[in-house]
Amino acid sequence: MDCLSSQPLAAVESKQAISSQGMVATGHPLAAIAARAMLLEGGSAVDAAIAADAVMGVVEPMATSVGGDVLAMVCPPHEPVVSYNGTGRSPALLDPDHVARMPGSRIPERHPWSVTVPGAVRGWSDLHRKYGRLPWQRLFAPAIRHAREGFPVAPVAAREWALFDHVLHAQPYCGRLYRAGSPPGAYDIFKNPELAQVLELVAQEGPDSFYQGWVADAAAEAVQSLGGPLQASDFHKHVGSFCPPLSSSFRQFTVYQCPPNTHGQAVLEALAQLSPDLHDPADPHNWIQLIEATHAALTRASRTVADPSGNTVCTVVVDSAGLAITLMSSIFKRFGSGIAVPGAGFVLQNRGFGFAQPGHVNGPAPSKRPYHTVVPSISTLDGRFHLGLGVVGGLMQPQGQIQILMRTMAWATPLPEAIAAPRLRLEGGRSLAIEKGMPSHIASALRGAGYCAPEAGAGELGGRSDFGGAHAIARLPDGSLLGVADPRKDGVAMAG
16 A cells, blocks of 8 residues: 555654665655555666655655756666766756846845756656656656645654745745645645646656646746746756766775766765775764865865755665665755746745856856756665665765765764764854764864854754755665665655
8 A cells, every 4th residue: 555644654654674675765654655665566666766756745845846856876786877867957048147137146045047947757757768667657646645635744844844934935826835824733734736736747648748738837937927037948948868977986885976067076075085094983083084075075066066055855765676776856945946836736946046156167057057966876885786875955965975975884884873873064164063962072173173163043954054864775795675764854764
């Protein structure tokens, strides 16, 4: 059964699971149930990941939806790892000279000019055509049902919904859609029948119904009514692409990241700077070197990209045939641009905020992909899948990956402990947030090395630093699969 929305979410919560067959780790119990149902019906890991991601767009509307982008890392058994870039481009009418006249010569955070074309639906289709086994329509049944019949809002999602309620007041339709001023609390039932209709349209008629039909027209009209340059033709022209990933060796493993326009390269550069003799996680000098390497890699990235921050969801699935995928989707900032598409039940992303100033290599231009924060990862050992990992939470995406990979691959920390362990978060320059629970001698050493505490109001989550959330699946030495979901989020791991 793929619909348990009437059950308390706690009844299906599990932060880790082990299986000799398939495994799912994702951001919400209902998404995990949907993915597991696909695996049990003979679907591939990609089928399961798409089903889970579609559900995530229903149950975490502040994080993702059909209005956002998707990126993926796929590891087929006995074949090279493949990256998929499903990020959308800026409108063809985007004028850099107009941006130059904006405050700071930057596109504001949530603004009609910040909207870029959503790539998720086309991305799902491209991935399904290459790796799917189940009928396309079947993948969307759980998401359609939860949108139409309602679902209980999970606790972390409810907290973020309330924290970012202010975003929902700018556009009347967005406010009505997401209950501006009266956001749903934990376990309140929320329905989105308009999104159910869009998902049903995509399920029955395919991705062209989204990019060529009334949804594209309505999205363009909504943005244009607020002074933005988006046109329906921008939707018509969208395409995604498969490409070889970036990779490098770390200890005995090979780590794969998406190439630009993402910041996956920063993860690889930071790992490459770490000395091979860093063996003791209790040694504060090891943490200083780790954060220095991270700082250097992010600083290098900042010379070619604009301020990175955002919100994302992650699903990792491995099926019984050995096919593995890390799939991540996002509408960037929580509730994206804050511009909802009337009659369609979703908000458009605001990736245009990722552009730098005109003249910068990442400056705004027509039909251009902005710098992207989403970085799905896969690692192999002796050419075989070893770890699928994604960390959500803007700047925590590369930083969280570096810290988790260091713990698991260099310090042999068990994956559940590595994900639950306290994290560090560079906020910019030498401003460093330290999560509660970090040993005091390590925190003191980092402060002594010149990393100061963030100023009040720094971070992304209601003025507090966001230490993100990780989902991962690892292959254990005996060949079984270990799935882990971050205790900081609503997600679960579930055997398939």
